[in-house]
Amino acid sequence: xxxxxxxxxxxxxxxxxxxxxxxxxxxxxxxxxxxxxxxxxxxxxxxxxxxxxxxxxxxxxxxxxxxxxxxxxxxxxxxxxxxxxxxxxxxxxxxxxxxxxxxxxxxxxxxxxxxxxxxxxxxxxxxxxxxxxxxxxxxxxxxxxxxxxxxxxxxxxxxxxxxxxxxxxxxxxxxxxxxxxxxxxxxxxxxxxxxxxxxxxxxxxxxxxxxxxxxxxxxxxxxxxxxxxxxxxxxxxxxxxxx
Amino acid sequence: xxxxxxxxxxxxxxxxxxxxxxxxxxxxxxxxxxxxxxxxxxxxxxxxxxxxxxxxxxxxxxxxxxxxxxxxxxxxxxxxxxxxxxxxxxxxxxxxxxxxxxxxxxxxxxxxxxxxxxxxxxxxxxxxxxxxxxxxxxxxxxxxxxxxxxxxxxxxxxxxxxxxxxxxxxxxxxxxxxxxxxxxxxxxxxxxxxxxxxxxxxxxxxxxxxxxxxxxxxxxxxxxxxxxxxxxxxxxxxxxxxxxxxxxxxxxxxxxxxxxxxxxxxxxxxxxxxxxxxxxxxxxxxxxxxxxxxxxxxxxxxxxxxxxxxxxxxxxxxxxxxxxxxxxxxxxxxxxxxxxxxxxxxxxxxxxxxxxxxxxxxxxxxxxxxxxxxxxxxxxxxxxxxxxxxxxxxxxxxxxxxxxxxxxxx
Numbered sequence: 001x002x003x004x005x006x007x008x009x010x011x012x013x014x015x016x017x018x019x020x021x022x023x024x025x026x027x028x029x030x031x032x033x034x035x036x037x038x039x040x041x042x043x044x045x046x047x048x049x050x051x052x053x054x055x056x057x058x059x060x061x062x063x064x065x066x067x068x069x070x071x072x073x074x075x076x077x078x079x080x081x082x083x084x085x086x087x088x089x090x091x092x093x094x095x096x097x098x099x100x101x102x103x104x105x106x107x108x109x110x111x112x113x114x115x116x117x118x119x120x121x122x123x124x125x126x127x128x129x130x131x132x133x134x135x136x137x138x139x140x141x142x143x144x145x146x147x148x149x150x151x152x153x154x155x156x157x158x159x160x161x162x163x164x165x166x167x168x169x170x171x172x173x174x175x176x177x178x179x180x181x182x183x184x185x186x187x188x189x190x191x192x193x194x195x196x197x198x199x200x201x202x203x204x205x206x207x208x209x210x211x212x213x214x215x216x217x218x219x220x221x222x223x224x225x226x227x228x229x230x231x232x233x234x235x236x237x238x239x240x241x242x243x
Numbered sequence: 244x245x246x247x248x249x250x251x252x253x254x255x256x257x258x259x260x261x262x263x264x265x266x267x268x269x270x271x272x273x274x275x276x277x278x279x280x281x282x283x284x285x286x287x288x289x290x291x292x293x294x295x296x297x298x299x300x301x302x303x304x305x306x307x308x309x310x311x312x313x314x315x316x317x318x319x320x321x322x323x324x325x326x327x328x329x330x331x332x333x334x335x336x337x338x339x340x341x342x343x344x345x346x347x348x349x350x351x352x353x354x355x356x357x358x359x360x361x362x363x364x365x366x367x368x369x370x371x372x373x374x375x376x377x378x379x380x381x382x383x384x385x386x387x388x389x390x391x392x393x394x395x396x397x398x399x400x401x402x403x404x405x406x407x408x409x410x411x412x413x414x415x416x417x418x419x420x421x422x423x424x425x426x427x428x429x430x431x432x433x434x435x436x437x438x439x440x441x442x443x444x445x446x447x448x449x450x451x452x453x454x455x456x457x458x459x460x461x462x463x464x465x466x467x468x469x470x471x472x473x474x475x476x477x478x479x480x481x482x483x484x485x486x487x488x489x490x491x492x493x494x495x496x497x498x499x500x501x502x503x504x505x506x507x508x509x510x511x512x513x514x515x516x517x518x519x520x521x522x523x524x525x526x527x528x529x530x531x532x533x534x535x536x537x538x539x540x541x542x543x544x545x546x547x548x549x550x551x552x553x554x555x556x557x558x559x560x561x562x563x564x565x566x567x568x569x570x571x572x573x574x575x576x577x578x579x580x581x582x583x584x585x586x587x588x589x590x591x592x593x594x595x596x597x598x599x600x601x602x603x604x605x606x607x608x609x610x611x612x613x614x615x616x617x618x619x620x621x622x623x624x625x626x627x628x629x630x631x632x633x634x635x636x637x638x639x640x641x642x643x644x645x646x647x648x649x650x651x652x653x
Binding site for chain 2: 050073090091101104
C-alpha cells in the first residue's frame, strides 16, 4: 500500500527526517512511536503532501505510484486521509458542510446524520469547524470527516492526545471502523498511527511498530513488546539499545 | 567603484499610512434628476416586467407568489407600484399616503434622523419622496414577513425614499427589503431615510439586501428607537458592485432590557468605496448590543465602522469585525469604537483583517477539495452570518439570495 524509500524531509532549512524506509502493507496497521519533536508529525505531513514539508531525498510510493510530488488534494482523492493533531479553526464553515465536502460525490457512504450519530457529533453539525471544540471533540470531528472520506490509507496523528477516558473508547471504535478491523482476510484499509503515549493501543490493535527518533527509524518489531520497553526504559532506552 | 544595490524586496513604492480613513467620494446632487414619469400602479405585482421580477428575486423579493408574505411594497423610481397587506393588524402603504391617512404620524416623522444632518437628508426634506410605511398593531405577530423592494429603472435618477416602520407593543415582524436597479452603466443615486420604532416587548427583524450597479451612489440614513424589552435584529447584505455606499445606522436602546443586533456582510469590488458601520447607544439598564461585520475586499475600499456607547451601568455590548482582502489592491479599514460614560458598562470588540490562512485551505485540500473549491467554501462560510430568530424558510430564502449575489460577485 505504502512504501517509503530512503525518505528525507526538511522544514525550511532544518532537516527533520533523514533517509528512512518502511512499508505498510494492504490491510496492515503500523504504529510509529516516538518522543515529541522526533519528526513524527513532519513525516505524516510530508506523506499528505503539504508544501511546507519538503521532500529532499527519496520517494513515496502509494499503491505502486510515485506520489512524492503530488498535490495534497490529489493524494486525498486517491484514498489517503489524515487525522490532524491540531486542525485549524475555520470560522463560518459548519461541520456539516465540511462533512458533505468529505463525502463529495461518493454514492455508497452513509448520510452526514448517520455518520454524526456514530461519532456522537450530531449536536456539533451546525457549529463552526473546530471552534470551541474540546480535545476529544476535535478528534471525534476529525474521525467523522475521515469516515465520510472513507480513505484506504489512514494517517492518524496522535489520535489519543488530549482525550479523556470516555472519549478514547469511542475514538478507538471509530478508528477500528475506519481500518475495517472487523474484516480479517478481506481487509483493504491500511493505517499508520503516530503516538507517543501508546494509550490508543488499549483500543486499536496494530500489526507492527517502529520507533522514530531524531529523524530516523531506530527499532522495528512487535507493538506490545516495543511499547513495554519504552514504558520501562523511555525513548532513551531505544537510543541506547541501538548503540 | 561603488555598487548599486537594488532593493529586491519590493519594487512597489511603499505608501505612507493614512492618518484618516479614505474619504468617501463626494456626490454632486446637480448631476441627478429628481422628477420622473409616474410608473403605473399594478394591482397584481406578478404582472411586472420579467426583468424587474428577476432583479427583485435576486434581492429576496418574490412577487409571483406573495401568499407567504404578510404584505408587499414595491416602489419603482418615485412611484408606489404596489402595496398591500395580507394579515389583519399589519398595514403597508406608501409613507406619503400614510402621513395623510394618519396625522398622528407627524410625531414619528424626522424624529430619529436629523433632517439637517447632511446634504442628503436636506435633499430628502426638500424634494418629493415615497417610501414604505409598515405598521403592526399591538400584540400582532406577523406570521410571514413583509417584503419591500425599492427599484430604480430610470437612469440618472436621485431616488428619494423615506420609510417608517412602527412595531407596536408586543408585536412581531420580519421585514425583508431588497434595493436594486435595472442593469445600467449610468450614474444613479439612492437616498433612503428610515425611521424604525419598536415599542415595549416588540420584535423587529429587518433584513436588507442591496444589489446596485457600478456607478450608483447610495446614502441610507437610518434611526431606530427601542423601548423596554424590545428586540431589533438588523441584517445587511451588499455583495455586488456599487460606486459609493455610505451609511451609519443608529439604534437607541432607551428601554430596560432592549436588545439590538446588527449583522453586516459586505464585498467591495474594484472601484467600490463602502463606508459602512452601525452604532448602538445603550441608554437603559440591562440593554444589550452586538455588532458583527464580515467584509471582503476584492480590490475596493471598505471602511468598517462600529460604535457602541454604554451610558448606564449594567449594559453590555460586543463588536466584531472581520475582514478578508482577496485582491492585490483592496483596503479594509476597521474602526471599532467603544465609549463608556459611567462605571459598570461591559463593552468589548475584536477586529481582524487579513487573508485566508493557508493552513485552512490545506485543511480542505486534505479532504479532497481543489484549492479553488477550498477558497470558495471558506469565503462562503465567512460570508454566512447566522441570523437568529428568522423563520427557516426566510433564512433559506436569504441564503439563496446571498448565493445568487455571490455567484456573480466571486
